């Protein structure tokens with residue numbers, strides 16, 4: 001496997017130079033918490049960082065009869081934002097969006 005296939009781009013930019021960060025490695029600490037190590041893609045900068053990723057709330061329930069874990073449900077406003085973000089992007093106006101902005 002080529003190196004380029006194993007490197008993952010992180011959703012973060014380097015705080016030092018604003019170049020893309022790569023995820024060098026990560027470790028599952030718990031089912032809802034990962035430790036992550038990042039490296040700047042700018043060879044001149046080369047800064048490294050660590051952080052974490054947390055799953056904190058549930059947007060929708062699992063379809064399983066007995067899920068291994070159930071998290072607290074996000075407030076209704078957060079669920080609405082998440083569902084809107086997951087919608088396919090089109091140029092067409094959504095009737096519900098129109099109704100929400102007119103209220």
Ligand SMILES: [Zn+2]
Pocket residue numbers: 014015016017018019040041042045046047
């Ligand atoms: Zn950098």
